[in-house]
Structures are given as structure tokens and as C-alpha cells.
Amino acid sequence: MEKRVTFQGWLLPLCLITPQVVISAVFFFYPAAQAVWQSLYLPDPFGLSSRFVGMGNFEYLLSDPYYRTAIGTTAVFSGLVTLVSMVPALFLAVLADRLIKGAGTYRTLLIWPYAVAPAVAGVLWLFMFNTRIGVVAWYLGQLGYDWNHVLNGAEAMGLVVVASSWGRISYNFLFFFAALQAVPRSVIEAAAIDGARFWRRFFTIVLPLLSPTTFFLLVVNVVYAFFETFGVIHTITSGGPQQATTILVYKVYADGFVGQDLGSSSAQSVILLIIVGLLTVLQFKVIEKRVHY
């Protein structure tokens, strides 16, 4: 889509666009190019010179058992976060949609956690499950369950999944609620006249009508789990125990800044770059569908 009416001149528009182009070039394109460039080189241990290794860093990475584990961990983590953040959100949205009065109040109350930063959410959940003083951990202990996410990898994973999903429930709730409100009443009432009960109507009519929103949220939540949960993992587990919660983004940080392994970290950045690209394309396809629905 283009404007038919435009203004004359080329100097003014170039000036207007310059700030964004300069900032993008300096803080975006140059670093991105650097990442691609460094991923092809292997620096010596003292950082004085580097040697061209082509695909060497990538081959090394993909055969590295730690990296492979991190790929698996990321898949499990993002799958669980997507599930744990979407199912309760849908449930709450369905409930809120049934209310004529009060739905707005509940919405206001449920929006809160979205505003809480992932890193702060991490501290809140760490506080509840802290092995020494955490309230929830203590009550679990009273029930005979010995909670220790510092040693137990599965418990650590569970904790970062719940802490990451918590704020996301608000986000998903907003989108599901808006979509549910847009479902035509007449369709629902027609089904009700035909004798379909609530859950029958939900699974055969409402859920299919929600599918564009559901697909959209699936992609958005996977992107979130991949890239925006660093704060949760860094505050709660720092990737441990035994790398049980080291997702790909955390590993870029751990290898690049803590381990100072620039070649490997850059190669990891490039792999993530490709994943983001694919997810973005997917997102646009999904949104196109949503618009044409």
C-alpha cells in the first residue's frame, strides 16, 4: 500500500530518516555482522589473534554434548512455558467471558503480573521455594516432600517454568478474553437451541473460532520463552544444577561473558539469529491468516 499524495524533495526525508538509520547501523547491523564474522574465526587463548576456521565453530558446537543438551533443554522449557501460560489463561478467559458483570474488574486484577519484570518474578518465586526459608518449600516439607531445586534438575526446571509462565498468563488472558468476546452470540445461541451443553459448545464451536488467536499466541510465547526468560533463569538457577536449566540464550551469555569463548558464543548467536528469523516468518504467516480469517 502506498500513498498517492506525497511531498516533493529528498533532502528533508533523508534527514528525517537519518537518526533511525544511524542508530540501527551502529547498534544493530554492525554488531550483527560482527557476530557472523566472529563465528567464522577462532581466537587464540590470549585474544591476540584469530584464525579463520570457516564452519569449524558450528561443527564443533553441534557435536558438543553440552550444546546439544542445551537445545533439548530449550525445547522442553519453551514447550512447558507455552503450555503452562496458555492453558490457565484460556480457562480464566472462558470463565470471565461467562460473566456479564465484573469481568472488567477481574481483568484489571489479572493484568498485574504482566507488568512484573521476569527477573523480579524470578526473585518472588525463588523466595517462595527457597530451600532454607521458602514458605512453599517449608509446607511441602511438612507434607513429606523434600523440595530442593538447588540439587534436583527436574525441580529446578519446574520452578523456572512456573516463574516464567506466571506473568505470561496475564498476557495470554488478555488476548483470549478479547477473542472470546468477539465470538458471535448468535452462533453460540443457535448451538444452545440445538441442545449443545457448555463444554460441547466450547470444544466444537468456540475453540475452533479461537484458533487464529491460539496459533498467534503459540508463536509469541515460544519467542518469549526463547529470548525473554534470561532474567528468570539468571536469578533462580544460573543455568544449574548441572546445566539442567541452561537454555540457548543463557549459554550465549555464559560462554561469551563468563567463559570468554568468543568464537563459540558468536556461532551460537548466529544460530539463534536463524531461529528468530524462522519464528518471525512463521509469525507473519500466522498473522496474515489471522487477518484474513
Place this chain on the structure above:
Amino acid sequence: MTARAETSARRSDPAPGMVEKRGSALWLTHVAMILGVLVVFFPIWLAFVASTVSQPEIARPPMPLLPGDRFLENYQKALFSGVNVPVAVMLFNSLVMATGIAVGKIVISILSAFAIVYFRFPARSLFFWLIFLTLMLPVEVRIVPTYEVVARFGMLNTYGGLIFPLIASATATFLFRQFFLTIPDELAEAARVDGAGPMRFFWDIVLPMSRTNIAALFVILFIYGWNQYLWPLLVTTDPAMNTIVMGLKQMFPSGDDIADWPVIMATSILAMIPPVIVVISMQKLFIRGLVDSEK
């Protein structure tokens, strides 16, 4: 209370649809909803309680579930002495960073979107695609080289270093472009006929028309900036430049010392107050911005 809400709901609804639940079902829905809200709220409640009691009360589990009497003491200690640096300083840094990101991104985006939509100039589509490409890459992916650029400019531990790398993204540009395309052509035509230049048109017509979009974007970007964690963690090594969201983790002692939980939890409450206020008070704009920016 639920019973009264129910009757008034029935009365005020002119033609109650036949699928609306009444009686016990409606009551149950309210109960389930309230339970859901309580579960979602519990972590925040617990943090608030912890910020009003004393350290020994937390150190001997289980901690109380109702607020204590140390509210003023703990918050005073957090705000004015903190652990590494007073929390008031970190709050200020976060405010500067979040406002800087929101304002900076809106300003550069609205200008470039205006240029792209209302002019035909050389390399226009090249610029458009270059900007569009930046939609794709979160800062988490390019941290090492971006850090090197910022370090070379001497921008470590500065507000510039915190803000600039995070405004290099095109979401806002794209949004403004979409909006400008819906402004009727007749307005630009009329402006031209009246002899108004492009900047006059921008100030008098485009900017006022974009008010709601700007406000909605501001809400979203402010929260985005406020909640950043990884980038401030890398760029601010000086505690006096820490933002509150990243500084929170720095308040935990390394090793086996016991963390000062009341002060830490007071800080986490302080860290969530500004974005929560923004979200709650501008709920309509916020939801609109959220839906728009994901389209």
C-alpha cells in the same frame, strides 16, 4: 455480594441471552475466578508481607502470611541505604532508562515513518527494508558484539549505553507506518493546496492525529525498558548506575550469608510499582498498544 451482583446483572441486561448462566452456575464462576485471581496474586502478596516483617521472622519458617509492623523501617532502609547502593538511586536510573527508551524510540520512529510514507526519495525502499530487518533480532542474540561497540564508544556505565542499543528496533516505525497509511489522502492534498510545507503538515495534522498511538506505544515501551535485565547487567558495572530490576539480584550475598530478605522484598515491590501503576492507570491504552504492537 455475589448474589446481589447476580440479580442486578439480570435486571440490567435488557434481553438476557439464553446461554448466560444464572443462579448457582454464575456463583460458581465467580468463586473459580476469585480463586484464580488469588493464586495469580499470591507471589506478590507474599513479597509484600515479607517486606513488612523482620529478618528473624522470615529466617524461622514458616513466615507469617499477614503483614507485620516493619513497613516503614524496611522501605526506609531499602530506599536510603540498600545493600550495595540506595534503592532510590536505582529507581532513578530505571526511570531515566525506561523514559529514554520510550521517548527515543517514539521520536526516531515517527520521523522515519513520516519520511517513508510521505516522500519518494532515492533508496527509500532500501531504507525501509533495512529498518524492517531490525524487527527480527532481540538484543539477547547480539550481546557480545553490541557490548564491544558500546565499550569502544566509552558508553559503559552511562545512560546512553543503556538506552541506545535498545531503541535500535523497528516495531514502532512499522506501527506508525501502518497508521499513517490510514490517514486520508485528502488531508495532505488540502495542506499542499494551502501551501503548507511537509513539516507544517507533520506538526499540525499528523502529530495531533497520532496522539493515541503515541500514548499507547509509550506505555508498552516504558514497561519494556523498565523490565530490561540482561543489558543493564552487562553495561553497568558501577553499582551507582544499576537499574532496580537488575540490581535486585545483586542484593543477594554471594556465598553462604543469609540474604536480607525484608529489604530485598521491599525492593522487589518498589521495582514493580511503577510499571504496575502505568498498566493499571492506562489500561485501555495499554491493551490497545499491546494488540497493535503484535499485529
